[in-house]
Amino acid sequence: MTATMSAGIVPGGVGAPRSEAAGGPRELEARGRPRAMLPPSRLLPADSSTGADLASHLRRHGPLPPRRGARWRAGALEAVADAGLVGRGGAGFPTARKLRSVASQRRRAVVVANGTEGEPASRKDRVLLARAPHLVLDGAVVAAELVGASQVVAVVHPDARSPVDVAVAERRAAGVDTVAIRVVTAAAGFVAGEASAVVNWVANGRPVPVGKNPRMSERGIGRRPTLVQNVETLAHLALVARHGAAWYRAAGTPDEPGTVLVTLLGAVAEPGVYEVEVGTAVSDVLARAGGATEPLQALLVGGYFGTWVPAAGIGARPFSAAGLGAGLGAGLVAALPARVCGIAETARLVRYLASESAGQCGPCVFGLPAIAGAFESLAAGRWAGAGRLDHWLEEIVGRGACGHPDGVAHLARSALDVFADEVADHRSGWCRAPHAAPFLPHLEPRSHPGPRLRTGLQTLQLRQP
Amino acid sequence: MRTPLRLRVDRIACDGRGLCAELLPELVVLDDWGFPVLRTDVVPDHLAVVAREAVELCPVLALHLERERA
Numbered sequence: 404m405t406a407t408m409s410a411g412i413v414p415g416g417v418g419a420p421r422s423e424a425a426g427g428p429r430e431l432e433a434r435g436r437p438r439a440m441l442p443p444s445r446l447l448p449a450d451s452s453t454g455a456d457l458a459s460h461l462r463r464h465g466p467l468p469p470r471r472g473a474r475w476r477a478g479a480l481e482a483v484a485d486a487g488l489v490g491r492g493g494a495g496f497p498t499a500r501k502l503r504s505v506a507s508q509r510r511r512a513v514v515v516a517n518g519t520e521g522e523p524a525s526r527k528d529r530v531l532l533a534r535a536p537h538l539v540l541d542g543a544v545v546a547a548e549l550v551g552a553s554q555v556v557a558v559v560h561p562d563a564r565s566p567v568d569v570a571v572a573e574r575r576a577a578g579v580d581t582v583a584i585r586v587v588t589a590a591a592g593f594v595a596g597e598a599s600a601v602v603n604w605v606a607n608g609r610p611v612p613v614g615k616n617p618r619m620s621e622r623g624i625g626r627r628p629t630l631v632q633n634v635e636t637l638a639h640l641a642l643v644a645r646h647g648a649a650w651y652r653a654a655g656t657p658d659e660p661g662t663v664l665v666t667l668l669g670a671v672a673e674p675g676v677y678e679v680e681v682g683t684a685v686s687d688v689l690a691r692a693g694g695a696t697e698p699l700q701a702l703l704v705g706g707y708f709g710t711w712v713p714a715a716g717i718g719a720r721p722f723s724a725a726g727l728g729a730g731l732g733a734g735l736v737a738a739l740p741a742r743v744c745g746i747a748e749t750a751r752l753v754r755y756l757a758s759e760s761a762g763q764c765g766p767c768v769f770g771l772p773a774i775a776g777a778f779e780s781l782a783a784g785r786w787a788g789a790g791r792l793d794h795w796l797e798e799i800v801g802r803g804a805c806g807h808p809d810g811v812a813h814l815a816r817s818a819l820d821v822f823a824d825e826v827a828d829h830r831s832g833w834c835r836a837p838h839a840a841p842f843l844p845h846l847e848p849r850s851h852p853g854p855r856l857r858t859g860l861q862t863l864q865l866r867q868p
Numbered sequence: 869m870r871t872p873l874r875l876r877v878d879r880i881a882c883d884g885r886g887l888c889a890e891l892l893p894e895l896v897v898l899d900d901w902g903f904p905v906l907r908t909d910v911v912p913d914h915l916a917v918v919a920r921e922a923v924e925l926c927p928v929l930a931l932h933l934e935r936e937r938a
């Protein structure tokens with residue numbers, strides 16, 4: 404790995420800050436379920452000394468099978484559908500359906516490998532791109548062949564740019580690919596990773612969502628049908644193309660097959676990126692990161708748009724959307740210790756997310772700061788300021804050009820639900836951690852200038868109640 | 869059977885002047901900042917004419933009517 408790949412993104416030691424270990428009882432240590440299996444390492448090489456170069460990659464996975472003609476294409480699409488592969492960028496959309504919809508277009512398509520990783524605490528896409536860039540590129544090339552694309556655009560987080568450049572140069576020299584691969588450095592910002600924002604970034608240099616009109620699958624980059632897939636999804640696709648659906652389904656649960664990359668952070672001994680089989684007991688998942696360092700209160704699952712899940716009794720539950728009642732989203736798992744106030748943390752999250760609005764849609768521009776303010780009032784015990792919170796949370800859903808407002812509303816509701824006792828305590832003026840330092844990382848308001856509000860909205864700011 | 873006519877708001881284009889709520893109070897109310905909230909997106913037959921009018925009069929062409937393919 405090059406010097407730019409600092410210790411910041413090495414699995415087992417990612418940039419997620421360690422919480423000070425309080426040395427308290429380890430509530431969620433690995434227990435029960437004997438370790439019959441080694442942790443899966445389908446995507447990430449099991450040992451970090453394995454190189455990311457093409458020769459190591461081919462030794463590990465072998466070459467892609469021959470891929471030509473309508474029969475291969477039909478069979479491979481069916482394998483992806485049978486495997487039950489879904490998107491790993493957050494939305495969890497079935498990959499086969501997306502492939503088919505782009506493949507059905509008449510014009511030559513473009514495939515975008517999305518390694519933007521706008522989720523601020525997530526590291527898994529960067530780690531994957533640094534440690535297994537060829538697996539991602541294999542998947543992008545297979546996707547291109549499946550949808551009839553002649554071009555792949557890899558949009559990668561700045562930290563992963565250099566290993567991807569190296570990998571692309573190796574492939575070019577070896578002449579392994581049938582399509583051209585272009586590498587673009589991703590834009591910063593939470594919404595920059597949203598699929599239409601990525602296309603807008605590549606096509607127009609504006610990393611903001613464009614909504615659903617026109618659909619990208621019909622008219623995206625260069626007005627061509629465009630498939631946007633998260634880089635982890637593509638890496639899984641590369642393995643399905645090699646080994647088939649049954650192999651893929653040998654890991655995971657029947658409803659949620661496979662492995663997932665998770666970024667574990669918060670009150671765990673070794674925050675980092677780990678590959679986990681879906682359905683593994685949550686205690687075993689936490690044990691991968693050395694276990695909890697202190698009693699936990701809740702886990703934030705999925706991402707900063709995610710769902711709070713109470714920690715009580717969670718250790719034995721399967722790590723899956725069904726087992727947790729929470730979508731695995733982009734694979735973030737943040738362990739919140741008991742000593743931290745969940746309402747105050749959520750208030751900071753909501754404020755951060757409001758500041759990450761792309762500034763285009765009225766409900767997002769005005770509604771999210773209002774919701775953030777109401778949450779801050781709640782956290783401060785100023786009940787009056789939270790009066791319209793429920794109303795706003797209900798009203799904002801579905802009223803953005805992208806899912807940003809919906810994601811924030813989901814997070815906020817889940818906090819009100821899971822920390823309901825805490826909310827009641829705040830009402831009577833008690834907070835478990837009135838002066839606690841902020842816990843969840845990377846919530847500084849954006850430092851780069853965001854896209855400006857259009858003039859119409861600017862004049863409207865005067866109307867803010 | 870025809871699929872219902874639906875009202876759509878282009879949230880990026882809409883700048884919240886609220887004309888639609890004045891013309892179609894049965895379907896559109898405004899939020900605390902003057903941006904439209906659809907009570908329902910299904911346009912009943914008797915409001916189709918007014919809805920078309922609203923689509924034409926929206927100053928930023930942010931309103932659309934759509935009929936899904938059956």
Ligand code: SF4
Nearest residue numbers: 761763764767803805
């Ligand atoms: S909903 Fe918010 S983040 Fe999404 S496009 Fe509109 S302004 Fe941007």
Ligand code: SF4
Nearest residue numbers: 882883885886888926
């Ligand atoms: S008339 Fe057009 S611009 Fe005005 S609020 Fe309605 S949709 Fe928005």
